[in-house]
Amino acid sequence: xxxxxxxxxxxxxxxxxxxxxxxxxxxxxxxxxxxxxxxxxxxxxxxxxxxxxxxxxxxxxxxxxxxxxxxxxxxxxxxxxxxxxxxxxxxxxxxxxxxxxxxxxxxxxxxxxxxxxxxxxxxxxxxxxxxxxxxxxxxxxxxxxxxxxxxxxxxxxxxxxxxxxxxxxxxxxxxxxxxxxxxxxxxxxxxxxxxxxxxxxxxxxxxxxxxxxxxxxxxxxxxxxxxxxxxxxxxxxxxxxxxx
Amino acid sequence: xxxxxxxxxxxxxxxxxxxxxxxxxxxxxxxxxxxxxxxxxxxxxxxxxxxxxxxxxxxxxxxxxxxxxxxxxxxxxxxxxxxxxxxxxxxxxxxxxxxxxxxxxxxxxxxxxxxxxxxxxxxxxxxxxxxxxxxxxxxxxxxxxxxxxxxxxxxxxxxxxxxxxxxxxxxxxxxxxxxxxxxxxxxxxxxxxxxxxxxxx
Numbered sequence: 454x455x456x457x458x459x460x461x462x463x464x465x466x467x468x469x470x471x472x473x474x475x476x477x478x479x480x481x482x483x484x485x486x487x488x489x490x491x492x493x494x495x496x497x498x499x500x501x502x503x504x505x506x507x508x509x510x511x512x513x514x515x516x517x518x519x520x521x522x523x524x525x526x527x528x529x530x531x532x533x534x535x536x537x538x539x540x541x542x543x544x545x546x547x548x549x550x551x552x553x554x555x556x557x558x559x560x561x562x563x564x565x566x567x568x569x570x571x572x573x574x575x576x577x578x579x580x581x582x583x584x585x586x587x588x589x590x591x592x593x594x595x596x597x598x599x600x601x602x603x604x605x606x607x608x609x610x611x612x613x614x615x616x617x618x619x620x621x622x623x624x625x626x627x628x629x630x631x632x633x634x635x636x637x638x639x640x641x642x643x644x645x646x647x648x649x650x651x652x653x654x655x656x657x658x659x660x661x662x663x664x665x666x667x668x669x670x671x672x673x674x675x676x677x678x679x680x681x682x683x684x685x686x687x688x689x690x691x692x693x694x695x696x697x
Numbered sequence: 698x699x700x701x702x703x704x705x706x707x708x709x710x711x712x713x714x715x716x717x718x719x720x721x722x723x724x725x726x727x728x729x730x731x732x733x734x735x736x737x738x739x740x741x742x743x744x745x746x747x748x749x750x751x752x753x754x755x756x757x758x759x760x761x762x763x764x765x766x767x768x769x770x771x772x773x774x775x776x777x778x779x780x781x782x783x784x785x786x787x788x789x790x791x792x793x794x795x796x797x798x799x800x801x802x803x804x805x806x807x808x809x810x811x812x813x814x815x816x817x818x819x820x821x822x823x824x825x826x827x828x829x830x831x832x833x834x835x836x837x838x839x840x841x842x843x844x845x846x847x848x849x850x851x852x853x854x855x856x857x858x859x860x861x862x863x864x865x866x867x868x869x870x871x872x873x874x875x876x877x878x879x880x881x882x883x884x885x886x887x888x889x890x891x892x893x894x895x896x897x898x
Contacts, residue, residue: 482883487818513718518840518881535747538714540842540881563748565814565842612814612844643812666812696818696838 454493454523457507461671468494471675474507475514481674482515484681487696489515490543490615490669492570493523505533512538522570526554528561535566543615545570546584549597552609559610564642569611573599573632574619580632583619599632600639607642614640615669618648625651625672633663645669653679653687660693703727703894704739706766708746708779709756712878716745716776719880723887725894731760741894742769744874746778750787750802750845753778754794766795772896773872774829780867780874781845789845798869800847808860814844819877821855821865829866829873829892830855837885839865839877846876 454460459477460468471477474491481489491511508521521534522543531542542562548555548569558567572583580599585591603614616636618629628649637644643666646659650670659668673679685695705716707729720727727743728735736742744766746753757763766773775783784794787802794802807813818838823830839857846863849856857865857876866875873893879886 509714512714513721516719516722516881516883516887518842518878536714538712538718540712540715540878561748564844565816566747613816641807641809641812642814643816666817696820 454491454507459675460494461675475510477675478511478515478519481681482517485685485697486517486674486681488517488667489519491519491521491523492543493521505537508534508537508539520568522568528557531558531562531566535562541566541568541613543568543570545572545586548606549582549584549602552605555606555609555611559612564610564612567611568613568615569603569606570615570617571599571602571606572617572619573636575632580635586617586619599636603636603640607640611642613643613645615645615647618646620648624649625655627651627655628659628663628668630659630662633659633665637664643667650679653684656684657688657691657693660688661691702738702740703743704736704741705729705743705745706736706757706762706779707731707760708744708753708782709748712745712747712777712880715878715880716743719887719890723891723894731762733761733765736762736765737769740771742766742771742773744773744775744779744782746776746782747842748778749789750778750781750794751790751792753782754792757782757795763795767797770871772893774893775872775874776880777843777876777878780876781847783867783872783874784847787845797872798847798852798867798874800850800852800864800867802845802847804845805843805863806860811860813859815841815846815859817841818882819857819859819865821857821877823855824849825854825868827854827866827868827873828896829868829875829889831888831892831895833885833888833892839875839879839882839885839889841865841877843876 518540520541521539526547572586582597628646645667646665647669781802783798820836852867853864855866856862879889
């Protein structure tokens, strides 16, 4: 999301507008999405908080859970978003800058509200965390190994981890099952795969190979290349249990 | 009694906006309140809750609502933490709860295949007849978001599975409670809320 519109980039760059937030939310609900995640990609790099009126509008029209990410730096930021009807908040760069934020959010709202977003990619044979990925000019490596960060975040009370595998994002060649499998072994809270979905087999692979709890995708749904209802029937027929 | 008068107890949790919107989608008027008179005279009462049991209990105590809730005779629906508050006690920070529905809330056992918190859609199985489950068949999915739960007991109306089965819905006289979030459970959740509104005991 940027300025109330849904946008999508490739490998976190060159974002273009793909639609209206309310229209898309309604469409995905009707198709059978299990959860929606809204990333405000402008928020963190600009050092400001998001305009959150859209959270009310989304909460009013959808009847499935949704998570808000972007610019949540404090208890009061989180409280505002949750009070408007979001079910979870996801934090990424602000948690890297101040890991105590995870602890404080979990203590105040419970682990089940606190999602850690991690942007990670292979760096000379090790997976490293990147920050401020909404803006290519400001994206930087956080000098942390992804495994260590995921472990620390769980100890601090993060209730879910969304792992964005950056080298796969928007290129539709499949999820990074190798990386996800490795993180899965170190992640005892729900793990959501993000980045790389291009066809239905990719979803099946990530559930079967990496044993993730959920698979997140944007491009293939925005472009209507994959219908969520069709995808869920396909997964169900392949013994991946989903809500139909 | 007209069911167009729903009092949502402001327990300080964060899912209250979602509940208000859910009733709005059902075209039913609901208000968020801590006023004892409003709660006592409402046709239906919802006890929601997100967060920790101890905080929520102190809030109810500070607002003078403990006995008000215990004495309610109209249909009352506890949701998520609200369900746990209706129990005798919670293992979470070892806190005494309202003692309306027998049982003690336990932490979900962690298991390599069952991460805690339990966050996601789980199918439920009915174990006792109840009007809230009218036209909701076994295997219907609801959205769960919790680390603690009530074990299965004589008061269980429906179960769900994590590492072990737990109570997804419990009921005792006019009190009903769901561990999941009907307000975020798509059509099945709306149906459950409609069923609750339609109860004419």
